[in-house]
Amino acid sequence: ETGVTQSPTHLIKTRGQQVTLRCSSQSGHNTVSWYQQALGQGPQFIFQYYREEENGRGNFPPRFSGLQFPNYSSELNVNALELDDSALYLCASSQGQTQETQYFGPGTRLLVL
Amino acid sequence: AQSVTQPDIHITVSEGASLELRCNYSYGATPYLFWYVQSPGQGLQLLLKYFSGDTLVQGIKGFEAEFKRSQSSFNLRKPSVHWSDAAEYFCAVVPRQGAQKLVFGQGTRLTINP
Numbered sequence: 326e327t328g329v330t331q332s333p334t335h336l337i338k339t340r341g342q343q344v345t346l347r348c349s350s351q352s353g354h355n356t357v358s359w360y361q362q363a364l365g366q367g368p369q370f371i372f373q374y375y376r377e378e379e380n381g382r383g384n385f386p387p388r389f390s391g392l393q394f395p396n397y398s399s400e401l402n403v404n405a406l407e408l409d410d411s412a413l414y415l416c417a418s419s420q421g422q423t424q425e426t427q428y429f430g431p432g433t434r435l436l437v438l
Numbered sequence: 439a440q441s442v443t444q445p446d447i448h449i450t451v452s453e454g455a456s457l458e459l460r461c462n463y464s465y466g467a468t469p470y471l472f473w474y475v476q477s478p479g480q481g482l483q484l485l486l487k488y489f490s491g492d493t494l495v496q497g498i499k500g501f502e503a504e505f506k507r508s509q510s511s512f513n514l515r516k517p518s519v520h521w522s523d524a525a526e527y528f529c530a531v532v533p534r535q536g537a538q539k540l541v542f543g544q545g546t547r548l549t550i551n552p
Binding site: 329331356358360365366367368369370373380381383415417426427428429430431432434 | 442472474479480481482483484487528530538539540541542543544545
């Protein structure tokens with residue numbers, strides 16, 4: 326059984342650019358959640374996808390968008406990058422829509438210059 | 439306002455000493471409760487969780503946590519810490535109603551003295 330994987334591990338972008346982060350969910354999981362963790366902070370919920378549909382969204386602007394594919398892998402897209410978008414982006418997978426335990430990937434470290 | 443509070447930003451203990459990390463939550467109904475650990479530059483690893491039942495839950499790596507409804511607390515404990523326990527610890531909740539999202543505390547950084 327493979328765990329949650331994320332790519333790339335590190336990324337450097339400049340202000341105004343766009344970025345796509347990828348996540349492969351754990352085998353058997355159909356729900357993916359994305360979190361942003363700024364330095365020295367706890368992770369903040371961005372949104373969740375269940376069976377390819379958005380299933381909840383946190384307090385993030387529309388330039389943060391996502392997709393989930395039929396194999397339950399997911400992408401996080403961020404447009405018009407700002408300096409404050411520099412953070413560790415964590416993906417977590419779980420099974421179902423209820424309060425199932427979420428298992429996290431290693432994260433993607435994004436630096437916006 | 440609904441929130442999760444970890445009062446201690448940084449704790450230092452000696453190797454072999456006991457450990458208690460505090461977590462308090464403010465929700466109308468008792469949420470589902472979790473503790474995660476994060477090593478530097480890494481993702482989050484689940485230590486333990488409480489959904490219902492026995493209020494003392496056992497986790498991995500020798501950790502346990504006790505749910506106290508009267509105090510709205512879910513404190514993490516370990517009888518004897520090891521140098522490898524040095525990490526950031528996050529308490530998190532999932533509300534029983536609404537979005538199925540984890541709400542995290544600010545984290546407690548644990549340093550171990552040899």
